[in-house]
Amino acid sequence: MDGIGGTVGTAAAMFAGTNVDDIIVLTVLFLSARAGGALRPGQIWAGQYAGIAVLVAVSVIAALGLTIVPDDYVGLLGLVPFALGVRSLVSALRAHSSGQDASPAVATGLVSVAGVTIANGADNVSVYTPVFRTIGTGSTLVTIAVFAVGVALWCAAGSWLGSHKKVIEVVERYGQWIVPAVFMGIGALIVIESGVLGELF
Template sequence: MDGIIGTIATAAGMFAGTNIDDIIVLTVLFLSSRASGAPRAWQIWAGQYAGIGVLVAASVVAALGLRIVPDDRVGLLGLVPFALGVRGLVSAIRARGSGQDASPAVASGPIAVAGVTIANGADNISVYTPVLRTIGTGATAVTIAVFVAGVALWCLAGSWLGSHRRIIEIVERYGQWIVPAVFMAIGGLIVIGSGVLVKIF
């Protein structure tokens, strides 16, 4: 029993530690959903589960000794949220020029949400891989189950944080600028923090 409890505690700590920044992303997505209707709540949940699923699958594959993406290029995934932010900003500028209201949404479906989740958690693979390499099949199954529960908890937390009326009013008014800016900042921090630009240039 101690072994299972220890595995659960380790998995919970590992999930929380590597995904704490996802709370910000999920909050922004749920705020956007409430302010503009896009992405829908189920799309956020589906995208988050798909994104975390891809990260865990990649970690399992890496734990078996295979590499999908070279370690020194993982940071380039930060270009995904950055590009979504740029697209949202361009849409806002065009809408303002034509006198129309712009939607603050930059991730309009589960695939885009999954892409942001993967990009934001690409460095998770370097944490999950050595752990999954050293534990058995049973402990891996328990760890994945904890991650499944963790995603639900994270989505509920993001939904709760994104449900405050005053914040929603601000997003409804300025969201076409705030949401793209947040996504561009997240993408920029991922790319710069990974040091991939220094390695390339």
């Protein structure tokens, strides 16, 4: 890479390219926080940072030649958002059958937000690892700093998207069904695209 400018540009492109789907997840999380669930915006920010930090740490460790989770089974992490979606759907069905309003919350705290971030970005490790293996310590630190800025921008974008009046109105009306469906869909997609089902069966 040509100097710090090249490193910053490459890191920014890599972060954006591997985390586009996180915008959807963050928007849903911020919407669910605004709908009055147990989740708070600060927990979403902290959980997103914690999740990305874990993904970066795993990538750095893998770049040093150590494997924490075999690549063939990383897709099983998709079960995390899928399970959160199922749990939220069950809560919505119970509330609906008893005539109560259900919160569309899927994640309920920092740990569950971090879990969703890790599961949704598990495939990022395969992109980050070879980069960290080849760019050296200084460029790795710059890349991690760019990722930290990227997380802030992503959270701000998710919060902004989740503050639109029309979006909020839709979520207030149908959120108890939309939110779990989104998370179940994301989880299923992670599992299917990883090919882990072929490894297991």
